[in-house]
Amino acid sequence: MYVAVKGGERAIDNAHAFLAEERRGDPAVAELGTDQIREQLRLAVNRVMAEGSLYDPDLAALAIKQARGDLIEAVFLIRAYRTTLPRFGAARPVATGTMACTRRISATFKDAPGGQILGPTFDYTHRLLDFKLAAEGGAVPDAPMQPAPSASLPHITTFLNRDGLIETAPPTDDTPPDLTREPMELPASRALRLQALSRGDEGFLLSLAYSTQRGYGRTHAFVGELRIGTVAVELDIPELGFAVEIGEVELTECETVNQFKGSKTEPPQFTRGYGLTFGQTERKAIAMSLVDRALRWQELGEDHTGAPAQDEEFVLMHADNVQATGFLEHIKLPHYVDFQSELELIRKLRAEVMAAQAEAAE
Amino acid sequence: MTDHSYNFAYLDEQTKRMIRRAILKAVAVPGYQVPFASREMPMPYGWGTGGVQVTAACLVPEDVLKVIDQGADDTTNAVSIRKFFQRTAGVATTVATAEATVIQTRHRIPEQPLTAGQILVYQVPIPEPLRFLEPRETETRKMHALEEYGLMHVKLYEDIARHGSIATAYAYPVRVEGRYVMDPSPIPKFDNPKLSDSPALQLFGAGREQRIYALPPFTRVVSLDFEDHSFHASKAPHDCDLCGASESYLDEVITDDAGNRMFVCSDTDFCRTRREAGHVGRLGKTAGGGA
Numbered sequence: 001m002y003v004a005v006k007g008g009e010r011a012i013d014n015a016h017a018f019l020a021e022e023r024r025g026d027p028a029v030a031e032l033g034t035d036q037i038r039e040q041l042r043l044a045v046n047r048v049m050a051e052g053s054l055y056d057p058d059l060a061a062l063a064i065k066q067a068r069g070d071l072i073e074a075v076f077l078i079r080a081y082r083t084t085l086p087r088f089g090a091a092r093p094v095a096t097g098t099m100a101c102t103r104r105i106s107a108t109f110k111d112a113p114g115g116q117i118l119g120p121t122f123d124y125t126h127r128l129l130d131f132k133l134a135a136e137g138g139a140v141p142d143a144p145m146q147p148a149p150s151a152s153l154p155h156i157t158t159f160l161n162r163d164g165l166i167e168t169a170p171p172t173d174d175t176p177p178d179l180t181r182e183p184m185e186l187p188a189s190r191a192l193r194l195q196a197l198s199r200g201d202e203g204f205l206l207s208l209a210y211s212t213q214r215g216y217g218r219t220h221a222f223v224g225e226l227r228i229g230t231v232a233v234e235l236d237i238p239e240l241g242f243a244v245e246i247g248e249v250e251l252t253e254c255e256t257v258n259q260f261k262g263s264k265t266e267p268p269q270f271t272r273g274y275g276l277t278f279g280q281t282e283r284k285a286i287a288m289s290l291v292d293r294a295l296r297w298q299e300l301g302e303d304h305t306g307a308p309a310q311d312e313e314f315v316l317m318h319a320d321n322v323q324a325t326g327f328l329e330h331i332k333l334p335h336y337v338d339f340q341s342e343l344e345l346i347r348k349l350r351a352e353v354m355a356a357q358a359e360a361a362e
Numbered sequence: 363m364t365d366h367s368y369n370f371a372y373l374d375e376q377t378k379r380m381i382r383r384a385i386l387k388a389v390a391v392p393g394y395q396v397p398f399a400s401r402e403m404p405m406p407y408g409w410g411t412g413g414v415q416v417t418a419a420c421l422v423p424e425d426v427l428k429v430i431d432q433g434a435d436d437t438t439n440a441v442s443i444r445k446f447f448q449r450t451a452g453v454a455t456t457v458a459t460a461e462a463t464v465i466q467t468r469h470r471i472p473e474q475p476l477t478a479g480q481i482l483v484y485q486v487p488i489p490e491p492l493r494f495l496e497p498r499e500t501e502t503r504k505m506h507a508l509e510e511y512g513l514m515h516v517k518l519y520e521d522i523a524r525h526g527s528i529a530t531a532y533a534y535p536v537r538v539e540g541r542y543v544m545d546p547s548p549i550p551k552f553d554n555p556k557l558s559d560s561p562a563l564q565l566f567g568a569g570r571e572q573r574i575y576a577l578p579p580f581t582r583v584v585s586l587d588f589e590d591h592s593f594h595a596s597k598a599p600h601d602c603d604l605c606g607a608s609e610s611y612l613d614e615v616i617t618d619d620a621g622n623r624m625f626v627c628s629d630t631d632f633c634r635t636r637r638e639a640g641h642v643g644r645l646g647k648t649a650g651g652g653a
Contacts, residue, residue, distance in 0.1 A: 008441040079402040084374065183397035183572040186500050313498055323407045323570045327487070330408025333439055336613055337432045337469045337628055341531035341550035343614065344596055349525050 023068050037061035046250075046279025047071055051321065052078030053180070053199045055249045055278050072201075076322045083180070090175075092243055094231040096253045096276070098152040101229035103280075106156045108222050108257055114153035119228060120280070156225040157255050157272065166257065166270040186313055193295055193316065194288075198277055200319030202284045208309045209290035217294045217307030220259035221273060228252045228280050252277050254285040258293050263301030271300060291315060371418040371451040377401055381419035381574070385565060388576035393538030394506070395489050395573040403569065410443060410468055411569030413485035417466045420481055420565070421447065426454045428462035433470035433611065433628035440468070457631050469532075471553040473610045473632040476562035478579065484547040486568035489575065491535040491545040511543050514586065522591050531596075536583045543586070544575065551585065552597045552611045558583035600625040604646035605636035 024031065038045055038061040048060040052075045060078060067073035103119025106112055118124075132138065160166040176191040184192065197205060212219055230250050234243040254275040262268035273293025275285035294309040308314055318324060369375065384398035403411040421427070427447055431440040435457040443466060444455050456462050459472040466483040476482060488494075492502045495513045505511070514535060521529045528534075534551035538544050546557055547566060557564065557577060564577040577583060587593040598612045603624040610632055612625040624645055627633035637646060 008436045008438045009445075012438055012441060076402075076406065080404045083402040084368065084372075086374070180401075181399050183399050185397070313500060317499070322402065326407025326409065326411075327570055328408075329406065330487070333409065333468075334432050334437055335469070335548075337550055337611070338532040338548050340598065340612070340614055340628075341552070341596075344598055345529060345531040348527070348596075349529065352526055 023066070032065060034058065034061040034065055037064050043280065044069075044071060046281045047202060047284070048074045048078055050278040050281045050284060051075040051199055051201065052082065053278075054078050054082040072321050072325050076325075079322055089235055091246070092234045092236065094233060094249070094251065096227070096231055096251065097155055099227055099229040099231045099251065099253070100148065101153055101227050103228040103282075104153055104225065105227075106223070106225045108224050109156060109159075112156050112159065114149060114151075153227070155255065157257065160224075160257065160270060164269070167260075167266070167272060169272060184316065186316070188312060188316060190292075190296070190299075193312065194274065194276070194292060196316045196319055197275070197288045197291055200288075201321035201324065202281070202287070204319050204321070204324075205287040205291055206283060208294075208315065209287035211307065212290055212294045212309045217297070217305055217309040219256075219273065219290065219293045221256040221290050221293060222258070223286060224255045224257035224272075226252070226254045226282060226286065228282065250279050252280055252282050252285040254282070254289045256286075256289045256293060260300065265301035271296070368450050370423070371421045371447065371453075372404075373401065373415065373418045377415075378419045381415055384574045385416065385419065385576060388565070388574050389563070389578045391542075392577055392581050393542030393544040393575060395568075395575045397572055398574050400569045400572040405442065405446070407570040408487065409439060410466070410485035412567030412571075412574070413466050413468070413483050413569075414443060414446070414567075415569060416483045416565050416567035416574060417447065417464060418451075420464055420483070421451050421453055423451070423453065425463045426456050426461055427451075428456050428459065428465045428631075429467075430465065430470060430472070430629075430631075431468040432613070433472070434630040436630065458635075459631050469548050469550075470611070470628060471549055471556045473607075473627070473629045474635075475556075476560055478561040480562040482560075482562050482564045484549075484564065484566045486545070486547045486566045486571075486573070488533075489545055489566065489568040489571050489573040491533075491543050506542060509541070511537075514543060518586060518588070522588070527591065528587070528593075534593075535586050537586060538577065539582050540584075544583075546583075550597070550611060551593075552595045554583075554585045554593070555595055598625055601643060602627045602633060602636075602646075603643045605633045605641045606643035606646070607633070607636055607641070 038057050041064065044064055045057050045060045048063055048071055049055050049057065052060065059081065060074065063074035063077040064071065067077060101117055103121060104114065104117045106116065157166055161168065176195065177189065179192060179195050184196070211217070228250070230248045232245045233247050233249055235246050236243045256273040258271045258273060260266070260269060260271045271293065273289035275288030275292065277285045277288065291309055294307070295312055295315060297304055297310050304310055381398060384396045388394065388396045400412065400415060403414055405411060405414065427444065429435065429440045429444040431437040434440065447453055448455060459465065459474040462480065464481045464483065465472065466485070468485045471482065490499070490502050492505055492514060495517055496502050496505065505513070518528050521527070530551065532550045533545055533548040534554055536544050536546055536554060536557060546554060559580050559582065560577070561579050563579055566575045585593040598614060600612060601608045602610060602612060604626050607627055610627045610629060613628045614623050614625055616623050
């Protein structure tokens with residue numbers, strides 16, 4: 001005798017209890033503190049902040065813990081929390097030219113005023129498993145210190161700018177659109193595109209940027225400058241009539257310099273791609289600046305070669321991993337009503353084909 | 363057990379106002395997809411975030427809410443969404459179609475005819491009926507603006523040329539008041555006739571795609587077809603094995619390893635009500651006797 005599937009409510013509760021148990025893992029192993037995640041899994045925290053569009057390392061660490069290390073799930077937790085927060089105002093644009101850099105490199109000049117600062121990078125490590133880390137404890141010796149440069153480090157692209165060799169990017173006072181408050185409309189302005197890219201999925205942008213390097217919308221990019229460090233966030237307080245520093249955020253900024261032979265509308269000069277992301281997230285920032293540059297083909301009068309990275313609608317509509325994973329995974333929800341209607345349709349079409357075949361055989 | 367750390371029905375009032383404006387516009391232009399600034403919800407995209415936002419914007423404390431998925435009140439996602447509103451809005455809930463003032467649904471329209479004053483909220487995955495003919499939003503918006511639906515008719519014609527009939531079984535496109543072609547969400551085409559001239563307000567929310575559209579009460583909705591190939595609302599050619607209903611949409615359930623199957627109403631409230639009224643199907647017992 002058939003018993004209808006009931007008890008969805010109890011099943012959900014039980015599944016949640018099971019999930020909580022699995023998240024904790026073996027209770028004999030010490031529980032992971034969110035402070036440990038924040039300090040020791042900092043790059044994961046950075047990615048969650050960047051794609052979650054919320055600068056809060058403690059909350060990002062909590063999200064990673066709750067999500068059992070699934071970073072897209074953690075991004076989702078942060079986004080869902082972020083959307084409930086009241087908006088007190090918009091900060092002034094951050095001045096990355098005055099960034100207190102922990103890392104600042106240029107691939108286009110051997111040296112530049114301020115020098116190259118390698119900072120905490122994997123770049124020159126040998127990727128050999130360090131089995132000492134598997135053994136517990138052990139203090140890490142202090143890294144050698146040097147006083148911070150007294151003057152702020154100028155952007156390297158400004159040196160090119162002086163000679164008129166690179167396109168100018170005039171400052172504007174326009175209020176940028178906010179894609180979390182207005183539905184995205186296409187074609188999008190560059191500001192809106194950059195906003196979407198900045199919170200886009202790192203993996204998706206990485207692959208798109210890589211595709212431009214391999215010829216699908218080639219832009220000949222050099223990293224003009226990559227800088228990582230903290231900048232002050234300032235907010236205009238209407239009652240006071242001036243801006244007040246309300247905190248600091250760590251940012252990664254990448255400016256690419258792209259070869260450009262000129263087009264019908266623009267003279268030969270170097271052009272720019274731009275990436276700006278929360279935290280030390282340099283793979284993301286570099287990828288973002290390549291994709292930004294590829295998307296600018298129309299404005300620069302370049303040919304549309306049909307490359308995915310040139311296609312604004314394709315890039316912007318598919319860059320958000322919270323949207324993508326939701327829609328992808330929803331197909332595991334019940335679809336038996338739709339499936340039933342398909343079943344009826346296939347049976348009907350099959351019956352017609354069989355009948356026609358039988359008739360032809362006679 | 364209302365959760366007081368969030369606003370009534372979760373969304374803040376500004377967001378609700380923004381959604382209500384979109385709903386009003388949608389009601390004013392039936393079948394037109396109104397862009398709205400969809401928010402991240404605490405459930406994933408694809409789980410009904412559009413419907414949830416529309417429901418949240420419509421709910422008042424006196425409302426009685428019913429949530430169904432695949433016609434059933436007890437499927438996991440329906441349970442989850444109902445619980446969400448119990449927790450954040452504290453509204454009364456019901457499984458009885460007639461008692462509900464707001465019904466959120468995924469993939470079905472209840473069998474029992476809706477009445478004036480009721481709101482039916484659909485969860486919509488892809489609001490654009492032309493999407494699979496033209497992937498670009500910039501293009502499809504133009505096509506709607508110019509009422510350029512030739513592509514859709516060609517697709518339906520090609521179906522007939524190839525298969526002898528229109529090979530769309532769910533999310534079957536409709537035309538609203540002779541103007542906009544609309545995706546009715548993935549309801550089986552069996553439900554399409556119920557869209558038209560309904561006394562209830564029908565609202566459609568697509569969260570990920572950031573669109574809301576609507577059918578105000580008594581809107582004329584026509585399923586696309588041709589004079590010589592008219593639309594046919596099809597269902598499995600059986601009666602419900604539990605309640606004996608011949609006019610309801612049926613789910614096919616595999617009952618044993620030998621592949622035997624039975625057919626039961628997909629609308630669980632409809633089936634239960636009939637059984638309580640003494641109707642018995644091929645395999646059913648009367649209500650209370652299990653089944």
